[in-house]
Amino acid sequence: MEYPKQVTTIQAAAILISTVIGVGVLPLPLFAVRSANTGAPLVTLLAVLLSSSGLWIVTKLGMRFPHQAFTQYSEIILGKWPGRIGSAIVILFFAVLSSLAAREFGEVVITSVLKKTPLEVTVILMLLLATLAARNDMTTFTYINHLYLPIILGPAILIVALSLKNANADFLLPVWGNEPREILNGVLIIAALLQGSFIQTIVIPAMRKPQNAMKACFWGMFIVGFLYITIVIAAVGVFGPEETKQLLWPTLELAKTTTLPGNILERLDAAFLAIWVTAVFTTIFSSYYLTIHLASRLFGLRDHRMLSLFVVPFLFAMAMTPQSILQMYQVIEIVGKFGLLITIVYPLLLLLVASVRKKRGMQDGG
Amino acid sequence: MGGKVRLLILFKGIVLLLICWSLSGCWDRQEIEERAVILGIGIDQAEPDAEKKELPLAHKRGQLHIPSGKMIRLTVQVAVPGRIPLGPGMGGGESSSGGNKTVWVVSGVGHTIDDAINGLQQRIAPPLFFGHLRVIVVSENVAKNGLVNLNDFFRRNPEIRRMSWMFISKGKAMDIMKASPQLERVPTIYLMTTMDQSVKMGRFPNDILGLFWSATSAKGKEGYLPYCELDGQNNIKIRGLAYFRSDKLVGTTDGVDITLFMGIMGMNPSGGQAYVQVPGKSEYLEYSGRSRKALTKVDIQDGKPHVRVKIMIEGNIREKSDETVKLNHDVIQLMERQLEKDAVKMYQDFIQRTQEKGADIFGFGEHIRSRQWRYWDANVKTKEQWQKMYPDLKVDIQVQVQIRRVGMKAV
Numbered sequence: 001m002e003y004p005k006q007v008t009t010i011q012a013a014a015i016l017i018s019t020v021i022g023v024g025v026l027p028l029p030l031f032a033v034r035s036a037n038t039g040a041p042l043v044t045l046l047a048v049l050l051s052s053s054g055l056w057i058v059t060k061l062g063m064r065f066p067h068q069a070f071t072q073y074s075e076i077i078l079g080k081w082p083g084r085i086g087s088a089i090v091i092l093f094f095a096v097l098s099s100l101a102a103r104e105f106g107e108v109v110i111t112s113v114l115k116k117t118p119l120e121v122t123v124i125l126m127l128l129l130a131t132l133a134a135r136n137d138m139t140t141f142t143y144i145n146h147l148y149l150p151i152i153l154g155p156a157i158l159i160v161a162l163s164l165k166n167a168n169a170d171f172l173l174p175v176w177g178n179e180p181r182e183i184l185n186g187v188l189i190i191a192a193l194l195q196g197s198f199i200q201t202i203v204i205p206a207m208r209k210p211q212n213a214m215k216a217c218f219w220g221m222f223i224v225g226f227l228y229i230t231i232v233i234a235a236v237g238v239f240g241p242e243e244t245k246q247l248l249w250p251t252l253e254l255a256k257t258t259t260l261p262g263n264i265l266e267r268l269d270a271a272f273l274a275i276w277v278t279a280v281f282t283t284i285f286s287s288y289y290l291t292i293h294l295a296s297r298l299f300g301l302r303d304h305r306m307l308s309l310f311v312v313p314f315l316f317a318m319a320m321t322p323q324s325i326l327q328m329y330q331v332i333e334i335v336g337k338f339g340l341l342i343t344i345v346y347p348l349l350l351l352l353v354a355s356v357r358k359k360r361g362m363q364d365g366g
Numbered sequence: 367m368g369g370k371v372r373l374l375i376l377f378k379g380i381v382l383l384l385i386c387w388s389l390s391g392c393w394d395r396q397e398i399e400e401r402a403v404i405l406g407i408g409i410d411q412a413e414p415d416a417e418k419k420e421l422p423l424a425h426k427r428g429q430l431h432i433p434s435g436k437m438i439r440l441t442v443q444v445a446v447p448g449r450i451p452l453g454p455g456m457g458g459g460e461s462s463s464g465g466n467k468t469v470w471v472v473s474g475v476g477h478t479i480d481d482a483i484n485g486l487q488q489r490i491a492p493p494l495f496f497g498h499l500r501v502i503v504v505s506e507n508v509a510k511n512g513l514v515n516l517n518d519f520f521r522r523n524p525e526i527r528r529m530s531w532m533f534i535s536k537g538k539a540m541d542i543m544k545a546s547p548q549l550e551r552v553p554t555i556y557l558m559t560t561m562d563q564s565v566k567m568g569r570f571p572n573d574i575l576g577l578f579w580s581a582t583s584a585k586g587k588e589g590y591l592p593y594c595e596l597d598g599q600n601n602i603k604i605r606g607l608a609y610f611r612s613d614k615l616v617g618t619t620d621g622v623d624i625t626l627f628m629g630i631m632g633m634n635p636s637g638g639q640a641y642v643q644v645p646g647k648s649e650y651l652e653y654s655g656r657s658r659k660a661l662t663k664v665d666i667q668d669g670k671p672h673v674r675v676k677i678m679i680e681g682n683i684r685e686k687s688d689e690t691v692k693l694n695h696d697v698i699q700l701m702e703r704q705l706e707k708d709a710v711k712m713y714q715d716f717i718q719r720t721q722e723k724g725a726d727i728f729g730f731g732e733h734i735r736s737r738q739w740r741y742w743d744a745n746v747k748t749k750e751q752w753q754k755m756y757p758d759l760k761v762d763i764q765v766q767v768q769i770r771r772v773g774m775k776a777v
Binding site: 116257 | 384524580584585736747
């Protein structure tokens, strides 16, 4: 047995949710309205469906090889070297993804809250936190994600629910948006925000009952999708599609506009940012964990702890590469869309080849 | 062996210190008394020789070609630390020792908002802080030239709240910044309270900065702001609505139009009153609405949009000007019909006036965009096109008035 098998179905769903919800929620409504103005919720729904189908493929694949790591079964399916190259690309991609997330986090923090703190400090702190946390094993990883889940979900739902009362139905009609619209591009960009769901590849082998993986995925994706769509509905409903296009982080602006009943807190952005930092932490932590976990399997290392320290400087350098916040978003869009090839198309290829070559891992019964 | 363990402990210690030092976020610490907290901003057109007066900071004199005829004068109210009483117990004698002004009013000129703010910062020691900005007053003249730069600055600055109120002032915004109403120690807070209470009483629609921006951005809608004026030396009154076409002020209205506007939008609570003459008599009744509902429907007739608004108002009689008429159910019904007739006329007239300016503050265009999207996508598409089409829009108004109660007097 390679892994301690103790992740329950609920924990698997929790890991999925807290991994997927991350930096992306801030610009999410902007990406959505850019592609289809009032059709933004629809675009988000399509993106959730697209990434759910990607997750379905990943889960199918994982359930086919319930005891092996992603790196191992891709070698079994494609052969030693093609499989290794594939895994290396996946690892590289998630390394880039975590560094970009750290950079985006840093940009938000120094734009809106800590204006004097150097960007480097916020970014390196987030990376160091993720590194230290990622030195733990799968059990701790699971507990951390499980622990933070209610802290992320509860207040996010509260803010959305409170702001929905200011929403205006005119801003959400027609459901498919007015001309001009480019739905496909928006769907890809938003689906790219949901790529954290690939974490499922390392969760399934650690699950107590891998046959329940599909259930965990469904509930995880359902909750994430629900939250994402309601965030978009709230932001577009309150600001309107044209005003949302003017805002870099509409969700943050939404928190700024929302008041707790009875004037307890007049603006919720400070509270929201605190929660959001947690959400970002779990995302970076997970994608970082995924990176070094897969990398240590690929290189045949026994322990991923040393590797985690070794990777940090590279991640930091990558995070510092974009020259401005606007370039950073360009990079995020390109990397994200390219990533869909890695997190959806590549697993699909693996699944197809596996079923053609009739490759199958050890099942529980056999 | 021992060395390795010690190294590990050392490493962990360093990490712990690093985290404690950096996670506390003290890089950006700033004491509250080291901030110049800005409570209100007033924006006027600068006097013609302003260019000579300004302190060129981000540019050399005469090199910034933003039209200098449109330079602005920015007046800010800075809270004076320690003078603003925090609770009811703190009032009275102690604050009067060093003059009892709770705010300090400073003014400066510049080509753009931030240019003027930079100029002010040169004269105010602590860094200006906008997190508590509640009120922005813009003079009519500036608003007529457009608010593009203004909206841009306030959208970009992360400290600004969308819950603030923006006002258009008849006359100088600077005078409003200087006024100090008696009811509240901090003038801008008084202005805020005025608006919050007006919204609660239904005497003014909720129109915070964020809503104004949304309306200005929306394709089939225009923004409007409260139109205020200095009343005597130290008081401020709401005169009516100031309405926009894109970002330019195109018209102002009287107070009665606020009620009409809220009626067409079906906004509750309904705080407006109306006088109605008893047919054939010289007596007037005062009617006060309690709640209203408006249904707006748009359909396309002969290739043109046609808006139908049905407004239902429920309310009470509050006052009679004379005793020539005794109230009974028949009279009340008669008055309802009379009110309906008057109301339709007034609503139509108000819509007509906004149509002349091409300013669709009611958002009829948004109704078309959202409900008759086929027509919109084929014929309108942009905000500019809708502004051209709005004057020819056909709007039908239907009003249904109910008088429910007459107060404590029997007749």
